[in-house]
Amino acid sequence: MFRSVFSGVALLAVAAACNAAQAQTVTTPEQLLTEFSRCDAHFFESLRDARLPADTLRLSQYGSVKAPTIMNPLQEGGTYQRFEKPLIVNGVPMIGYYNQAQTMNDVGNFLFWGFVADGLPQEVAEKLKPLIVDNARFVSEGNAIARAEIRRVGDPIGQWRTEGLTGPGVATPFGFVDRVFMVDKGDATPPLTGHTTVFCSLQGTVTAPLLQVYRPDLNARLFD
Template sequence: MFRSVFSGVALLAVAAACTAQAQTVTTPEQLLTEFSRCDAHFFESLRDARLPAGTVRLSDYGSVKAPTIMSPLQEGGTYQHFETPLIVNGVQMVGYYNQAETIKNAGNFLFWGFVADGSPQEVAAKLKPLIVDNARFVGQGKAITRAEIRRVGDPIGQWRTEGLTGPGVVTPFGFVDRVLMVDTGGTTPPLAGHTTVFCSLQGTVTAPLLQVYRPDLNARLFD
Protein backbone atom coordinates (compact mmCIF):
# COMPACT_ATOMS: atom_id res chain seq x y z
CA MET A 1 0.00 0.00 0.00
CA PHE A 2 2.75 2.44 0.96
CA ARG A 3 4.61 1.55 -2.23
CA SER A 4 1.57 2.32 -4.41
CA VAL A 5 0.95 5.65 -2.65
CA PHE A 6 4.60 6.65 -3.02
CA SER A 7 4.58 5.66 -6.69
CA GLY A 8 1.50 7.79 -7.30
CA VAL A 9 3.12 10.80 -5.61
CA ALA A 10 6.31 10.27 -7.63
CA LEU A 11 4.35 10.15 -10.89
CA LEU A 12 2.54 13.37 -10.03
CA ALA A 13 5.84 15.05 -9.19
CA VAL A 14 7.38 14.07 -12.52
CA ALA A 15 4.28 15.18 -14.43
CA ALA A 16 4.27 18.51 -12.60
CA ALA A 17 7.94 19.05 -13.42
CA CYS A 18 7.26 18.39 -17.09
CA THR A 19 4.40 20.89 -17.05
CA ALA A 20 6.48 23.57 -15.34
CA GLN A 21 9.31 23.20 -17.86
CA ALA A 22 7.16 23.24 -20.99
CA GLN A 23 7.75 26.40 -23.02
CA THR A 24 5.22 28.39 -25.01
CA VAL A 25 5.78 27.37 -28.61
CA THR A 26 5.62 30.18 -31.15
CA THR A 27 7.64 28.67 -34.02
CA PRO A 28 7.77 25.27 -35.76
CA GLU A 29 11.42 25.04 -34.74
CA GLN A 30 10.53 25.33 -31.06
CA LEU A 31 7.88 22.67 -31.55
CA LEU A 32 10.43 20.28 -33.07
CA THR A 33 12.76 20.80 -30.11
CA GLU A 34 9.97 19.97 -27.66
CA PHE A 35 8.99 16.96 -29.77
CA SER A 36 12.58 15.68 -29.88
CA ARG A 37 12.50 15.04 -26.12
CA CYS A 38 10.13 12.12 -26.81
CA ASP A 39 8.16 12.80 -23.64
CA ALA A 40 5.23 14.84 -22.36
CA HIS A 41 6.85 18.18 -23.26
CA PHE A 42 5.52 17.96 -26.83
CA PHE A 43 1.91 17.51 -25.73
CA GLU A 44 2.18 20.05 -22.92
CA SER A 45 3.64 22.65 -25.28
CA LEU A 46 0.80 22.19 -27.78
CA ARG A 47 -1.76 23.48 -25.26
CA ASP A 48 -0.77 27.10 -25.92
CA ALA A 49 1.19 26.71 -29.15
CA ARG A 50 0.83 29.33 -31.86
CA LEU A 51 1.52 27.58 -35.16
CA PRO A 52 0.98 28.68 -38.78
CA ALA A 53 -2.66 28.44 -39.89
CA GLY A 54 -3.68 25.42 -41.92
CA THR A 55 -0.89 23.18 -40.68
CA VAL A 56 -1.35 20.95 -37.61
CA ARG A 57 -4.95 20.38 -36.47
CA LEU A 58 -5.10 19.89 -32.72
CA SER A 59 -7.57 18.26 -30.35
CA ASP A 60 -7.84 18.21 -26.57
CA TYR A 61 -6.77 14.99 -24.90
CA GLY A 62 -7.42 15.44 -21.21
CA SER A 63 -5.15 18.18 -19.90
CA VAL A 64 -3.00 18.36 -23.05
CA LYS A 65 -3.36 18.78 -26.79
CA ALA A 66 -2.11 16.60 -29.61
CA PRO A 67 -2.43 16.44 -33.38
CA THR A 68 -5.89 15.10 -34.24
CA ILE A 69 -6.20 11.50 -35.42
CA MET A 70 -9.00 8.94 -35.24
CA SER A 71 -7.24 6.32 -33.08
CA PRO A 72 -3.66 5.04 -32.64
CA LEU A 73 -5.06 1.50 -32.60
CA GLN A 74 -7.24 1.81 -35.71
CA GLU A 75 -5.75 0.90 -39.06
CA GLY A 76 -6.31 3.82 -41.40
CA GLY A 77 -6.98 6.17 -38.49
CA THR A 78 -3.45 6.91 -37.35
CA TYR A 79 -2.50 9.69 -39.78
CA GLN A 80 -3.25 13.38 -40.25
CA HIS A 81 -2.34 15.08 -43.53
CA PHE A 82 -1.50 18.77 -43.23
CA GLU A 83 -3.43 20.96 -45.64
CA THR A 84 -0.43 23.30 -45.58
CA PRO A 85 3.03 21.84 -44.84
CA LEU A 86 4.65 22.83 -41.57
CA ILE A 87 8.10 24.20 -42.47
CA VAL A 88 10.72 23.37 -39.83
CA ASN A 89 14.18 24.77 -40.52
CA GLY A 90 13.65 24.25 -44.23
CA VAL A 91 12.06 20.79 -43.89
CA GLN A 92 8.50 20.36 -45.17
CA MET A 93 6.44 18.36 -42.68
CA VAL A 94 3.38 17.11 -44.56
CA GLY A 95 1.64 15.10 -41.86
CA TYR A 96 1.61 13.50 -38.42
CA TYR A 97 1.02 9.92 -37.37
CA ASN A 98 0.37 8.21 -34.06
CA GLN A 99 0.31 4.41 -33.92
CA ALA A 100 0.13 1.85 -31.10
CA GLU A 101 0.18 -1.93 -31.26
CA THR A 102 1.05 -5.04 -29.31
CA ILE A 103 3.22 -7.66 -31.00
CA LYS A 104 3.29 -11.16 -29.55
CA ASN A 105 6.60 -12.02 -27.87
CA ALA A 106 7.91 -8.51 -28.58
CA GLY A 107 5.84 -6.22 -26.36
CA ASN A 108 3.99 -2.96 -26.79
CA PHE A 109 4.92 -0.41 -29.43
CA LEU A 110 4.15 3.30 -29.72
CA PHE A 111 5.24 5.42 -32.68
CA TRP A 112 4.43 9.11 -33.03
CA GLY A 113 5.87 11.87 -35.14
CA PHE A 114 6.02 13.75 -38.41
CA VAL A 115 6.12 12.80 -42.06
CA ALA A 116 8.54 14.90 -44.09
CA ASP A 117 9.64 15.48 -47.66
CA GLY A 118 13.29 14.83 -48.51
CA SER A 119 15.75 12.00 -47.87
CA PRO A 120 16.46 10.88 -44.29
CA GLN A 121 19.99 12.27 -44.51
CA GLU A 122 18.80 15.67 -45.75
CA VAL A 123 16.02 15.89 -43.18
CA ALA A 124 18.25 14.78 -40.29
CA ALA A 125 20.97 17.29 -41.20
CA LYS A 126 18.52 20.20 -41.20
CA LEU A 127 16.79 19.15 -37.98
CA LYS A 128 19.84 18.10 -35.95
CA PRO A 129 20.59 21.62 -34.58
CA LEU A 130 17.08 21.67 -33.08
CA ILE A 131 17.26 18.25 -31.41
CA VAL A 132 17.83 17.86 -27.68
CA ASP A 133 21.03 15.93 -26.85
CA ASN A 134 21.92 15.87 -30.54
CA ALA A 135 25.48 14.68 -29.92
CA ARG A 136 23.91 11.22 -29.60
CA PHE A 137 21.76 11.65 -32.72
CA VAL A 138 23.87 9.53 -35.08
CA GLY A 139 23.61 7.28 -38.10
CA GLN A 140 22.72 3.61 -37.69
CA GLY A 141 22.57 1.99 -41.09
CA LYS A 142 20.25 4.09 -43.26
CA ALA A 143 18.53 5.70 -40.26
CA ILE A 144 19.66 8.45 -37.89
CA THR A 145 18.77 7.78 -34.24
CA ARG A 146 19.12 8.75 -30.60
CA ALA A 147 18.33 5.83 -28.30
CA GLU A 148 17.87 5.18 -24.58
CA ILE A 149 16.73 2.23 -22.51
CA ARG A 150 15.23 1.73 -19.06
CA ARG A 151 14.37 -1.23 -16.87
CA VAL A 152 10.87 -1.48 -15.41
CA GLY A 153 11.30 -0.44 -11.79
CA ASP A 154 13.87 2.27 -12.51
CA PRO A 155 12.89 5.78 -11.37
CA ILE A 156 10.24 6.95 -13.84
CA GLY A 157 12.46 9.72 -15.24
CA GLN A 158 15.61 7.62 -15.61
CA TRP A 159 16.92 6.47 -18.99
CA ARG A 160 20.21 4.71 -19.66
CA THR A 161 22.45 5.35 -22.65
CA GLU A 162 24.51 2.18 -22.18
CA GLY A 163 23.53 -1.41 -22.84
CA LEU A 164 21.20 -0.43 -25.66
CA THR A 165 19.22 -3.10 -27.48
CA GLY A 166 20.30 -2.04 -30.97
CA PRO A 167 18.38 -1.89 -34.25
CA GLY A 168 16.49 -4.99 -35.31
CA VAL A 169 16.73 -6.63 -31.87
CA VAL A 170 13.63 -7.28 -29.75
CA THR A 171 13.60 -5.29 -26.51
CA PRO A 172 14.09 -7.79 -23.64
CA PHE A 173 11.14 -8.39 -21.34
CA GLY A 174 11.20 -5.93 -18.46
CA PHE A 175 12.88 -3.19 -20.49
CA VAL A 176 11.67 -0.26 -22.61
CA ASP A 177 13.54 1.30 -25.52
CA ARG A 178 12.97 4.97 -26.31
CA VAL A 179 14.18 6.09 -29.73
CA LEU A 180 14.12 9.29 -31.75
CA MET A 181 14.58 8.29 -35.37
CA VAL A 182 14.67 9.74 -38.86
CA ASP A 183 14.12 7.00 -41.43
CA THR A 184 12.47 6.16 -44.74
CA GLY A 185 8.70 5.92 -44.66
CA GLY A 186 8.62 2.45 -46.21
CA THR A 187 6.45 1.33 -49.12
CA THR A 188 2.93 1.58 -47.70
CA PRO A 189 0.80 4.74 -47.98
CA PRO A 190 0.52 7.28 -46.45
CA LEU A 191 4.18 7.11 -45.40
CA ALA A 192 5.54 5.71 -48.66
CA GLY A 193 7.83 8.05 -50.53
CA HIS A 194 8.41 10.22 -47.49
CA THR A 195 10.77 10.37 -44.53
CA THR A 196 9.52 9.75 -41.00
CA VAL A 197 10.68 11.78 -38.02
CA PHE A 198 9.37 9.84 -35.05
CA CYS A 199 9.67 8.91 -31.41
CA SER A 200 9.03 5.39 -30.19
CA LEU A 201 8.50 3.56 -26.93
CA GLN A 202 8.76 -0.20 -27.27
CA GLY A 203 8.99 -3.21 -25.03
CA THR A 204 7.40 -3.55 -21.59
CA VAL A 205 5.49 -0.27 -21.84
CA THR A 206 3.47 0.04 -18.63
CA ALA A 207 0.52 2.21 -17.63
CA PRO A 208 2.63 4.38 -15.26
CA LEU A 209 5.09 5.05 -18.09
CA LEU A 210 2.28 6.02 -20.47
CA GLN A 211 0.74 8.24 -17.81
CA VAL A 212 3.91 10.33 -17.60
CA TYR A 213 5.31 10.21 -21.15
CA ARG A 214 2.15 10.05 -23.28
CA PRO A 215 -0.50 12.14 -21.49
CA ASP A 216 -2.50 12.30 -24.73
CA LEU A 217 -3.28 8.58 -24.44
CA ASN A 218 -5.32 6.45 -22.07
CA ALA A 219 -2.71 5.01 -19.68
CA ARG A 220 -4.57 1.66 -19.89
CA LEU A 221 -4.30 1.58 -23.68
CA PHE A 222 -2.65 -1.83 -23.72
CA ASP A 223 -4.77 -3.48 -21.00
Protein backbone atom coordinates in the same frame (compact mmCIF):
# COMPACT_ATOMS: atom_id res chain seq x y z
CA MET B 1 1.77 -3.90 -1.93
CA PHE B 2 -0.92 -1.19 -1.93
CA ARG B 3 1.42 1.20 -0.16
CA SER B 4 4.06 0.60 -2.84
CA VAL B 5 1.57 1.26 -5.66
CA PHE B 6 0.33 4.44 -3.97
CA SER B 7 3.89 5.72 -3.54
CA GLY B 8 4.62 5.02 -7.18
CA VAL B 9 1.56 6.94 -8.31
CA ALA B 10 2.54 9.89 -6.10
CA LEU B 11 6.01 9.96 -7.65
CA LEU B 12 4.49 9.87 -11.13
CA ALA B 13 2.29 12.84 -10.29
CA VAL B 14 5.33 14.80 -9.14
CA ALA B 15 7.22 13.91 -12.31
CA ALA B 16 4.28 14.98 -14.47
CA ALA B 17 4.03 18.28 -12.62
CA CYS B 18 7.73 18.94 -13.14
CA ASN B 19 7.39 18.22 -16.87
CA ALA B 20 4.47 20.65 -17.12
CA ALA B 21 6.41 23.37 -15.32
CA GLN B 22 9.33 23.03 -17.73
CA ALA B 23 7.28 23.18 -20.95
CA GLN B 24 8.03 26.23 -23.11
CA THR B 25 5.61 28.44 -25.00
CA VAL B 26 6.05 27.50 -28.65
CA THR B 27 5.85 30.24 -31.27
CA THR B 28 7.79 28.68 -34.17
CA PRO B 29 7.87 25.27 -35.89
CA GLU B 30 11.54 25.01 -34.90
CA GLN B 31 10.71 25.32 -31.21
CA LEU B 32 8.01 22.70 -31.65
CA LEU B 33 10.49 20.26 -33.18
CA THR B 34 12.87 20.78 -30.26
CA GLU B 35 10.11 20.01 -27.78
CA PHE B 36 9.05 17.01 -29.84
CA SER B 37 12.60 15.64 -29.98
CA ARG B 38 12.56 15.08 -26.21
CA CYS B 39 10.15 12.18 -26.84
CA ASP B 40 8.19 12.91 -23.68
CA ALA B 41 5.26 14.97 -22.44
CA HIS B 42 6.87 18.33 -23.33
CA PHE B 43 5.58 18.14 -26.91
CA PHE B 44 1.95 17.68 -25.87
CA GLU B 45 2.17 20.24 -23.09
CA SER B 46 3.73 22.81 -25.42
CA LEU B 47 0.86 22.41 -27.90
CA ARG B 48 -1.66 23.74 -25.35
CA ASP B 49 -0.64 27.34 -26.05
CA ALA B 50 1.38 26.95 -29.24
CA ARG B 51 1.07 29.64 -31.90
CA LEU B 52 1.84 27.95 -35.21
CA PRO B 53 1.19 28.82 -38.87
CA ALA B 54 -2.47 28.55 -39.84
CA ASP B 55 -3.84 25.59 -41.81
CA THR B 56 -1.03 23.24 -40.81
CA LEU B 57 -1.60 20.64 -38.08
CA ARG B 58 -5.05 20.32 -36.52
CA LEU B 59 -5.11 19.89 -32.75
CA SER B 60 -7.50 18.25 -30.31
CA GLN B 61 -7.70 18.41 -26.52
CA TYR B 62 -6.73 15.20 -24.75
CA GLY B 63 -7.24 15.68 -21.03
CA SER B 64 -4.94 18.47 -19.88
CA VAL B 65 -2.85 18.54 -23.09
CA LYS B 66 -3.27 18.93 -26.83
CA ALA B 67 -2.03 16.73 -29.64
CA PRO B 68 -2.44 16.50 -33.41
CA THR B 69 -5.89 15.08 -34.11
CA ILE B 70 -5.85 11.34 -34.77
CA MET B 71 -8.87 9.02 -34.91
CA ASN B 72 -7.39 6.02 -33.13
CA PRO B 73 -3.72 4.97 -32.73
CA LEU B 74 -4.79 1.31 -32.59
CA GLN B 75 -6.97 1.38 -35.71
CA GLU B 76 -5.47 0.90 -39.14
CA GLY B 77 -6.50 3.81 -41.32
CA GLY B 78 -7.07 6.07 -38.33
CA THR B 79 -3.48 6.83 -37.34
CA TYR B 80 -2.56 9.63 -39.76
CA GLN B 81 -3.33 13.32 -40.26
CA ARG B 82 -2.29 15.02 -43.47
CA PHE B 83 -1.68 18.75 -43.02
CA GLU B 84 -3.61 21.17 -45.21
CA LYS B 85 -0.36 23.10 -45.67
CA PRO B 86 3.16 21.81 -44.91
CA LEU B 87 4.67 22.88 -41.61
CA ILE B 88 8.13 24.12 -42.59
CA VAL B 89 10.76 23.29 -39.95
CA ASN B 90 14.23 24.69 -40.69
CA GLY B 91 13.59 24.20 -44.39
CA VAL B 92 12.03 20.72 -44.02
CA PRO B 93 8.39 20.43 -45.20
CA MET B 94 6.41 18.37 -42.67
CA ILE B 95 3.30 17.19 -44.50
CA GLY B 96 1.59 15.08 -41.84
CA TYR B 97 1.60 13.46 -38.41
CA TYR B 98 1.05 9.87 -37.38
CA ASN B 99 0.38 8.13 -34.08
CA GLN B 100 0.48 4.32 -33.99
CA ALA B 101 0.24 1.78 -31.20
CA GLN B 102 0.34 -2.00 -31.25
CA THR B 103 1.04 -5.05 -29.13
CA MET B 104 3.05 -8.01 -30.38
CA ASN B 105 2.91 -11.29 -28.47
CA ASP B 106 6.20 -12.21 -26.79
CA VAL B 107 7.76 -8.92 -27.93
CA GLY B 108 5.91 -6.14 -26.11
CA ASN B 109 4.08 -2.90 -26.72
CA PHE B 110 5.01 -0.39 -29.40
CA LEU B 111 4.27 3.30 -29.77
CA PHE B 112 5.35 5.37 -32.77
CA TRP B 113 4.45 9.03 -33.12
CA GLY B 114 5.85 11.82 -35.23
CA PHE B 115 5.98 13.75 -38.48
CA VAL B 116 6.05 12.77 -42.11
CA ALA B 117 8.49 14.88 -44.12
CA ASP B 118 9.44 15.43 -47.73
CA GLY B 119 13.11 14.86 -48.51
CA LEU B 120 15.69 12.11 -48.13
CA PRO B 121 16.42 10.90 -44.57
CA GLN B 122 20.04 12.10 -44.50
CA GLU B 123 19.08 15.52 -45.83
CA VAL B 124 16.18 15.87 -43.39
CA ALA B 125 18.36 14.75 -40.46
CA GLU B 126 21.10 17.24 -41.36
CA LYS B 127 18.66 20.16 -41.42
CA LEU B 128 16.93 19.16 -38.19
CA LYS B 129 19.98 18.14 -36.16
CA PRO B 130 20.67 21.64 -34.71
CA LEU B 131 17.15 21.62 -33.24
CA ILE B 132 17.33 18.18 -31.62
CA VAL B 133 17.85 17.80 -27.88
CA ASP B 134 21.08 15.91 -27.02
CA ASN B 135 22.01 15.84 -30.70
CA ALA B 136 25.57 14.67 -30.00
CA ARG B 137 24.00 11.21 -29.67
CA PHE B 138 21.92 11.59 -32.83
CA VAL B 139 23.97 9.31 -35.09
CA SER B 140 23.65 7.04 -38.12
CA GLU B 141 22.39 3.52 -37.50
CA GLY B 142 22.33 1.76 -40.85
CA ASN B 143 20.10 3.77 -43.17
CA ALA B 144 18.49 5.67 -40.27
CA ILE B 145 19.75 8.42 -37.96
CA ALA B 146 18.76 7.96 -34.33
CA ARG B 147 19.24 8.86 -30.68
CA ALA B 148 18.44 5.93 -28.40
CA GLU B 149 18.19 5.18 -24.69
CA ILE B 150 16.84 2.39 -22.51
CA ARG B 151 15.34 1.95 -19.06
CA ARG B 152 14.48 -0.98 -16.85
CA VAL B 153 11.00 -1.19 -15.39
CA GLY B 154 11.40 -0.06 -11.78
CA ASP B 155 14.01 2.61 -12.54
CA PRO B 156 13.10 6.15 -11.44
CA ILE B 157 10.48 7.40 -13.88
CA GLY B 158 12.77 10.06 -15.39
CA GLN B 159 15.87 7.86 -15.69
CA TRP B 160 17.10 6.64 -19.06
CA ARG B 161 20.37 4.82 -19.69
CA THR B 162 22.64 5.42 -22.66
CA GLU B 163 24.69 2.25 -22.23
CA GLY B 164 23.60 -1.34 -22.81
CA LEU B 165 21.32 -0.31 -25.67
CA THR B 166 19.37 -2.96 -27.52
CA GLY B 167 20.51 -1.89 -30.98
CA PRO B 168 18.62 -1.72 -34.29
CA GLY B 169 16.70 -4.79 -35.33
CA VAL B 170 16.91 -6.46 -31.89
CA ALA B 171 13.82 -7.01 -29.75
CA THR B 172 13.75 -5.12 -26.45
CA PRO B 173 14.26 -7.59 -23.57
CA PHE B 174 11.33 -8.21 -21.26
CA GLY B 175 11.33 -5.73 -18.39
CA PHE B 176 13.01 -2.99 -20.43
CA VAL B 177 11.79 -0.09 -22.58
CA ASP B 178 13.65 1.42 -25.52
CA ARG B 179 13.05 5.08 -26.34
CA VAL B 180 14.26 6.27 -29.74
CA PHE B 181 14.15 9.52 -31.67
CA MET B 182 14.70 8.65 -35.32
CA VAL B 183 14.74 9.96 -38.87
CA ASP B 184 14.18 7.15 -41.34
CA LYS B 185 12.67 6.18 -44.65
CA GLY B 186 8.89 5.81 -44.45
CA ASP B 187 7.14 2.44 -44.50
CA ALA B 188 6.55 0.67 -47.79
CA THR B 189 2.79 1.26 -47.53
CA PRO B 190 0.80 4.50 -47.80
CA PRO B 191 0.60 7.12 -46.38
CA LEU B 192 4.26 6.94 -45.30
CA THR B 193 5.72 5.41 -48.44
CA GLY B 194 7.89 7.75 -50.48
CA HIS B 195 8.44 10.08 -47.53
CA THR B 196 10.76 10.39 -44.54
CA THR B 197 9.54 9.85 -41.00
CA VAL B 198 10.73 11.97 -38.05
CA PHE B 199 9.43 10.10 -35.05
CA CYS B 200 9.71 8.96 -31.46
CA SER B 201 9.11 5.43 -30.25
CA LEU B 202 8.60 3.61 -26.99
CA GLN B 203 8.89 -0.15 -27.27
CA GLY B 204 9.12 -3.11 -24.95
CA THR B 205 7.52 -3.38 -21.53
CA VAL B 206 5.59 -0.13 -21.87
CA THR B 207 3.51 0.16 -18.70
CA ALA B 208 0.53 2.32 -17.74
CA PRO B 209 2.61 4.46 -15.33
CA LEU B 210 5.11 5.17 -18.12
CA LEU B 211 2.33 6.17 -20.52
CA GLN B 212 0.80 8.38 -17.84
CA VAL B 213 3.97 10.47 -17.65
CA TYR B 214 5.38 10.33 -21.20
CA ARG B 215 2.21 10.17 -23.33
CA PRO B 216 -0.44 12.26 -21.55
CA ASP B 217 -2.42 12.42 -24.80
CA LEU B 218 -3.21 8.69 -24.52
CA ASN B 219 -5.26 6.59 -22.17
CA ALA B 220 -2.68 5.15 -19.79
CA ARG B 221 -4.54 1.82 -19.98
CA LEU B 222 -4.25 1.71 -23.78
CA PHE B 223 -2.58 -1.71 -23.76
CA ASP B 224 -4.71 -3.34 -21.06
